[in-house]
């Protein structure tokens with residue numbers, strides 16, 4: 001039978017992995033060879049990614065892969081928006097900033113004032129998030145920009161280190177907020193208005209493009225030979241959405257649940273309308289020319305940061321949360337929850353106190369409050385997506401690390417009144433591998449492979465959320481009416 005083997009490198013905000021995928025007879029098996037932690041590194045008031053440490057872990061994973069033999073290709077995906085700057089010789093200029101860096105405080109508001117928020121949204125269809133690459137470039141010291149010759153998004157940077165190609169893959173290019181989803185080209189005018197040279201931007205390539213072969217140096221370091229480097233959908237969320245095991249036609253939405261909850265729809269074209277802008281929806285590029293119409297919900301980040309202080313096992317923490325009764329709620333998208341910090345439990349408590357609710361005390365109570373709130377917010381965003389797109393949502397697919405949290409899946413089913421299908425946990429790796437394999441050339445087959453290869457679990461909506469409970473949540477947000485769903 002036809003067998004193809006590929007390596008995927010998936011760098012998430014909280015952890016990374018190197019995996020070997022074997023595609024045979026319409027089924028994909030995935031073996032995780034190496035897993036390693038990831039996170040922000042605070043230095044002198046800034047916040048950075050340890051990209052060199054990630055690179056070392058990648059090389060280690062590739063070394064493990066070399067003992068298996070017979071691999072056709074390798075590709076990298078990561079979180080969006082962040083980048084490295086290279087000088088003319090290809091040297092990395094300084095550290096790679098983290099999208100939660102305090103350097104971005106107030107920058108988006110300034111750029112919106114200069115360029116006009118309506119103009120930026122119309123040109124890009126991308127939701128306003130303070131860390132979009134557009135605002136990160138506006139925050140760069142001019143000396144650094146003057147020295148820079150090339151901007152590479154994080155996965156592109158790793159591809160460059162693997163094989164020497166200097167290109168940007170489309171799905172991640174779209175996260176920058178200087179990409180025009182209509183033309184499929186960089187929206188260079190936005191950068192020029194900020195005094196940033198568009199010459200920094202490499203050529204855009206499609207997911208599935210062969211970028212080269214591993215450099216002699218990487219071959220020596222890892223023992224791999226003759227392996228091609230193929231760009232997957234390099235934005236992790238694009239790879240995850242490609243691997244949503246949906247049975248099309250009946251209307252479905254996805255929640256890519258990890259550090260962030262990306263709640264969205266797959267649409268045939270960008271939806272750049274007044275309603276989409278009012279709801280601050282994003283139109284990111286998906287595989288096969290699709291659009292990911294979605295919204296960022298703060299996600300499990302809040303639990304992760306609480307747990308950085310508690311140091312508990314996630315499985316036990318979530319089981320404990322499910323065992324306590326529902327109580328206070330937060331608006332998970334309140335800006336106070338975005339920064340990194342071990343004081344996250346205190347921030348949740350302060351929010352509850354300020355809004356006149358009971359103050360959760362134990363890790364189980366605090367986690368319960370976060371899960372209940374994430375589920376209600378997810379349901380709210382699903383309604384908004386349906387209204388803005390005119391696309392009905394029947395089933396909700398939850399993929400990613402958060403799809404392992406059974407109580408959260410049930411809460412989303414209850415809050416949305418829709419069945420939730422949970423899994424696969426490693427959707428991002430799967431999407432990455434399948435795009436490399438060329439499964440994309442056979443339309444519709446990709447998701448069929450995912451369905452055939454993974455056990456999925458369905459959560460049926462139980463008792464409806466009471467009107468009092470919905471009112472308790474609605475009183476918090478303070479979001480514009482158009483966004484409240």
Ligand code: ADP
Nearest residue numbers: 012013014015258259300314315400401402404
């Ligand atoms: P990212 O790609 O953003 O780093 P992941 O998709 O890897 O995120 O998901 C990480 C999340 O998965 C953790 O924050 C945690 O909430 C959840 N998780 C991890 N392990 C478990 C587990 N054993 N049981 C339940 N949830 C888990």
Ligand code: LRH
Nearest residue numbers: 078079080081236237260
């Ligand atoms: C999820 C993700 C998300 C982006 C954020 C920066 O990992 O890529 O899609 O908005 O990180």
